[in-house]
Amino acid sequence: MEAFELKRKSLYSWAAVQDTYYSTKDTFERHKVVFTIGTSISSVATAWLGYSIRHYHESKVDRRLESIEKAYYSPYLKT
Structure with a gap:
């Protein structure tokens, strides 16, 4: 009986x-x-988002x- 139920x-x-x-499958085809x-x-949205994040970074x-460059050259500009 158990084998039959299984x-x-x-x-x-x-x-x-x-x-x-x-x-x-039917849903996807329709x-x-x-x-x-x-x-x-x-x-397209993912590509735009990736581009925007990269541009921001x-x-x-x-x-x-630029701030590092200014800090590096500022002592030389003062003298």
């Missing part, structure tokens, strides 16, 4: 996995255009280097 539960579980797979546009927009580094 086999039945495994078959139900496998059927549930297959149903989930086909349902997900909304292919939406997903394509969405991923394109998110890709570079400007901070440049300001810091």
Whole structure:
């Protein structure tokens, strides 16, 4: 009796996995255009964000280097 129940539960579980797979596949196929546009927009947004962060970091580094340069040369300019 136990083996039969175990086999039945495994078959139900496998059927549930297959149903989930086909349902997900169907959803993706029906909304292919939406997903394509969405991923394109998110890709552009990610690239823009990365560029903005890099630009901000570079400007901070440049300001810091300028302040170090000023501090280094200021004693020589006073004399």
